[in-house]
Amino acid sequence: MQSGILRPALATYTALFLLFLYGPMIVLAILSFQSIDGGPQFPIRDWSTYWYQHLLGLAESSRVSQLPVGESLVRSILLAFMTTVVSTILGVMSAEAFRTKFKGSGPAFYLIILGMMVPGVLVGLGMALLSNTLGIGRAWWSTSFVLHVVYTYPFAFLIMLAIFNRFDRTVEEASFSLGVPPAQTFRRVTFPIIFPGVLSAMLFSFTLSYDEFARTLFTAGRDLTLPLSIYGTFSVEIYPNIFAFGVLTTLFSFTLLVIYGLLMKRFTAKASRFSGQEDAA
């Protein structure tokens, strides 16, 4: 579209917007290399990796206590893994169900979607009240876990719904009419088609759960997850070790993203090779 000044103006604005999005993280990354006697602000006294060593427990003891990230990191990863498995399975099943028209599909749709709409602090409070009343202990692997699934399952469901909407049903029916049993049809026909969606649903579920905080706050009990450990430092004075931690968790997320990208690429490469064979034959 040609419209004189508008295009460069919008391009500049978008660049400024990206600066607004990234600015705080860039500043945070710079300050994570603050020296031992520097605070969580400018100026940088001296460049060092002291706060990274401090975070990993490699630095000798100092006035700042170490962030309790070790065990909570393991818990968060385990919790995210459990959530990923359950919400992806539920998401695939429900989306598969929605391929058939049935009465009450509207309310069922909104009941599932509500899971991503309800504020975490509300369901968290409700779950805490419920477990108090029933006398069930609260823990990250029980009360927090079920709430994490309530949150991530709608995302998995929506992703799978989008995949199934574009999925030609006759391919499956062809397989059935050739006498292939349903289980094998799912493995050989349906699953390869929906696999990219499953991978995306897993990626979403994992990252959302790994980072989830509001739903965990009231329900995790005594053992903290990673976001809770970070939240605990909010009330006290902050030090550059949180910044170092922020940089490391971001790198971790990017690693996940790269793995996802590689899996996706490998899968699509395989798929295109397959269709190439068909053409040759």
Next chain:
Amino acid sequence: MSAISTDPRATSAQTAESPALIRERKDRRRALGLLTPGLIWMALFMVLPMVMVIYVSFWTQTTFAVNSDLTTASWERFLSSSTYLTAIWTTLRIWLIVLVSTIVVGYPVALFIGLFVRNKTLQTALLVACVIPFWTSFLIRVIAWRPMLGTEGAINTILLKLGVISEPLTFLLFSEFSVLVGMTQIYCVFMVGPITFMLGRIDISVIEAARDLGASFGTVFRRIILPLSLPGVMVGSIFVSVMVLGEFATAASLSGRKVNLLGNIIVSQVGSLKWAFAAVAGVVLTIIITAVIALALRLVDLRKEM
């Protein structure tokens, strides 16, 4: 369905139903079977806790505990306390300001990515660039505003060096301003995404036709682009609204306790074991969010837009 079947199996079957009807019923039963575990999960772990919040809001609060004698005492205390009523007003005000600012800040970006960039690769790259910060922990993104806005932070340092100001600006951090800036940055992406999606679907030849007929860009924007992008604005608004209304972490870490949202009230009441008051605040928050979503859903059919 009432057509006479020539299939021998159907005529020999004892039931008078056609195979299509039998199959349809079988499909429906299968669909319900697949759906049941998910719906049970939602009923047990989402609906039941929410019902519990409403129920407990009528319980009797003693100093350190609640018991199940029903009373409206917590409600009366909540609705007669200026602290809590102020929290409702603050929540609504912050929500409206953040909603408007995410639209104002995000719309031009979506306009550029969705309509002005016609190269698919560049379009995807720009969208990915908008989403990448989302991969950093939410709490880290919130805390990242402290070294940015503080009196010795990046913005004050730069402005002092440039000679724009002689004293560091103190209103930047630990104020309502920092909460608004932080929330706008964090939630803007959820506005940019849906709007870009709707704008990307506009058939460019429609706009070209309008231009050929002599319409100015202003007219094209008002008569074509804006109406077609409105569903995106609505979907984005629903996302931003539910997230901002349930917020407490940004206010807790950036406002220096000057901004108390309903979410903050819930957290502090739970902290002091005032479960019934927390539940009342929870119900009030639920009512507000339900009203907002109901209003938005009247304007847009979510299921159709997805």
